[in-house]
Amino acid sequence: MLQPQGHFAHLDNIDRTGEHMAGIELTVGWLALLLPALGAFGGLWLLWLPRKHLLRTVLIALGVGAVVGIGLKVLIDDVLNPWGAALDWRIYLYLGLGATALVLVVPRLLSAKRWWSRALVPLALVLVVAALAGQINQIFGYYPTLGSVWGDNGVHVETRPVIPSEQAGQLTAQTPTVTLKDWKPPAGMPSTGKVVKVSIPGPVSGMASGDSYIYIPPAYQVDRPANVPVLVLIHGNPGSAGDWIQSGKLAQEMDAYAAGHQGIAPLVVMPDVSGNSAAQWPLCMDSALGKGKTFLAVDVPNYVRQTFKLGLGSSKQFAIAGFSYGGTCALQLGVTAPDAFPIFLDISGERGPYLQGGDAALVAKYFGGDAAAFARVDPLAILKTTRFTQSTAMVVVGGTDSTYRPQGEEVYAALKNAGVQVQLKVLPGGHSWNVWRPGLTNNMDWLMSAYGVL
Numbered sequence: 043m044l045q046p047q048g049h050f051a052h053l054d055n056i057d058r059t060g061e062h063m064a065g066i067e068l069t070v071g072w073l074a075l076l077l078p079a080l081g082a083f084g085g086l087w088l089l090w091l092p093r094k095h096l097l098r099t100v101l102i103a104l105g106v107g108a109v110v111g112i113g114l115k116v117l118i119d120d121v122l123n124p125w126g127a128a129l130d131w132r133i134y135l136y137l138g139l140g141a142t143a144l145v146l147v148v149p150r151l152l153s154a155k156r157w158w159s160r161a162l163v164p165l166a167l168v169l170v171v172a173a174l175a176g177q178i179n180q181i182f183g184y185y186p187t188l189g190s191v192w193g194d195n196g197v198h199v200e201t202r203p204v205i206p207s208e209q210a211g212q213l214t215a216q217t218p219t220v221t222l223k224d225w226k227p228p229a230g231m232p233s234t235g236k237v238v239k240v241s242i243p244g245p246v247s248g249m250a251s252g253d254s255y256i257y258i259p260p261a262y263q264v265d266r267p268a269n270v271p272v273l274v275l276i277h278g279n280p281g282s283a284g285d286w287i288q289s290g291k292l293a294q295e296m297d298a299y300a301a302g303h304q305g306i307a308p309l310v311v312m313p314d315v316s317g318n319s320a321a322q323w324p325l326c327m328d329s330a331l332g333k334g335k336t337f338l339a340v341d342v343p344n345y346v347r348q349t350f351k352l353g354l355g356s357s358k359q360f361a362i363a364g365f366s367y368g369g370t371c372a373l374q375l376g377v378t379a380p381d382a383f384p385i386f387l388d389i390s391g392e393r394g395p396y397l398q399g400g401d402a403a404l405v406a407k408y409f410g411g412d413a414a415a416f417a418r419v420d421p422l423a424i425l426k427t428t429r430f431t432q433s434t435a436m437v438v439v440g441g442t443d444s445t446y447r448p449q450g451e452e453v454y455a456a457l458k459n460a461g462v463q464v465q466l467k468v469l470p471g472g473h474s475w476n477v478w479r480p481g482l483t484n485n486m487d488w489l490m491s492a493y494g495v496l
Contacts, residue, residue: 065196066188069180069476073188081173084166088146091153103145111138126396127445130181130472136174143170183475184289197293199255200238204349213269213351219359219494220261220268220306227304228264234297235259235307237287242313242345247336249324252314254283257296260305262350271493272346272353273308274338274383275482276315276364276371279323283312289475295483306495307486308361309352313342315371322407325395326371327378327419329408335419338362338371339379361489363387365478366446369438370395373453377421380433385492389438389481390473393449394420422456431461434492438481440471 066073091099111134119128147167154160185191235257242254261268275292277285286292292310300307317324317332324334343360346352353359362383364372369391376386397404401416409415417423435457439450447468454466467485471477490496 068176068185068188068190069183074176074180077173077176080169081176084169084173085143087162087166088143088150088170091146091149095149095153099146099149103142106145107138107140107142110141111135124398126392126398127473132181133178136177140171140174143167181472181474183479186289186291186475186479190288193288195288195291195293197237197287199287200236202238204238204240204256210267210351212266213354215354217269217355219356220270221494222303222306222490222496225261225268225304225306227261228266231264231305232260233301235293235300236263237293242311242342244333244337244341246340246344247333249332249334249337249341250318250320251337252282252316252318254314255287255312257293257307257310257312258350259296259300259307259309261300261307262309268306269352269359270306271308271359271361271490271495272343272350273310273489274342274360274362275310275312276326276338276362276368277312278365279316279367281367282316283314286310286312290479290482295479299483299486303490306490308489308493309346309350311342311346313338315368325397325404325408326374327395327408329415329419330410331408335375335378338375339382343382357382358384359493361385361387361492363389363482363489364391365389365475365481366391366473369450373421374419376433376435377424377428377430378419380430384432385434385489387436387438387482387485387489388450388453389478390440390443390446391437391450391453392446393422393452422453425456425460429461430457433462435462435464436467436485436488437464438467438469438477438485440473440477441468442470442472443477444472446473 068074089096089100114137115131115134118124144167147163150163151160154163179185187196189196238256238258240254240256242251244251259270262270275286277283292312296307296310315323315326315334315338317334320332322331324332324337326334326338328335343353347354360383362372362375363386369388372386373388373391374395375383376388395404397407405411405413405416437450437454437457439447441447451466454464457464465488469477469480487496
């Protein structure tokens with residue numbers, strides 16, 4: 043479930059002409075090297091203290107930093123433990139170093155004899171903080187570019203309602219899923235897809251949903267649209283549907299895939315699964331707190347069929363995927379609604395829905411204490427008694443993800459024992475976008491083959 047919470051306020055106003063800022067990488071490239079260098083310079087400036095006070099001041103500052111770093115680790119990981127997993131220890135190291143730098147500001151200001159020397163102290167602190175923030179971002183990968191820090195993702199998002207086109211009406215239940223060998227891109231097909239912001243209704247589930255996003259591939263934006271497959275892509279908790287566009291660079295990655303496959307890529311639906319920012323998320327299952335499963339398995343596919351006329355002939359045109367909380371959702375829907383999602387991709391998910399306090403708290407809050415009701419929606423419990431020989435799945439885990447990798451491996455074994463055609467892939471990295479992004483994009487050929495497109 044764990045991912046850092048970010049801001050997505052300016053998404054609707056950004057055009058792809060903003061590449062001048064959106065294209066500057068934060069996690070790789072020259073800026074990723076420059077920030078630590080500037081931070082080191084700032085740290086040295088803060089340490090430029092009189093020699094007789096240097097050792098004592100530095101020891102005090104380091105002591106404060108250690109107390110802050112260790113204290114935050116104990117509070118977040120051991121006491122609160124809001125996500126059921128410990129944060130990377132380096133985060134607390136960087137926070138402790140930030141506290142150390144802050145303590146050094148006062149003696150450095152007092153020891154400075156010239157005005158310009160004092161003026162450089164706050165600048166030095168800013169450089170240190172920026173460098174440390176950059177290192178924390180390296181761990182999470184949440185902001186891939188400089189522009190993404192303030193919402194410039196190089197993606198124009200259309201906010202007008204999606205209205206079924208006359209061309210879409212040419213697609214029927216008898217129209218076969220497009221295949222790469224048979225598709226001939228027509229003249230005038232756009233070179234890129236487009237992203238629209240929508241509100242997906244929940245007439246069957248009764249669920250409220252916040253802002254959702256849809257990527258429409260080039261092969262659908264023509265007079266005779268291709269019957270492309272549909273990927274329902276779930277975000278993490280905390281988080282929002284737009285995280286796949288910002289941190290996952292979904293539009294750019296799908297455009298790159300489409301460019302290499304004659305304009306063909308999935309229609310990617312990124313629904314809000316927070317229950318419109320409900321205090322208690324529905325956890326992608328039907329319970330006393332909401333019908334999250336019905337929303338994803340019924341309302342979302344129905345919306346796609348009605349709006350885009352896709353998936354009319356077979357549910358094998360639908361797949362579901364996600365990372366962390368979203369990976370858990372993909373597992374849940376793949377197991378509890380295999381007819382709706384016979385293909386699913388679980389990236390860094392858990393063994394089942396999680397609530398702080400464990401299964402006992404979840405049963406009490408979501409099922410009124412009825413453990414049997416929870417067992418009927420618990421994916422691992424279902425996999426012990428049910429065969430899924432018509433399902434295709436992939437489980438992706440980070441090699442250094444000490445909490446979620448064991449759970450992913452347990453899920454993989456359970457799926458395999460239940461007859462699912464499943465693969466396990468271990469990628470370098472921990473519980474972060476450095477795994478989640480390639481966990482999807484590196485497996486697009488697998489996904490498109492599962493649809494029957496390749």
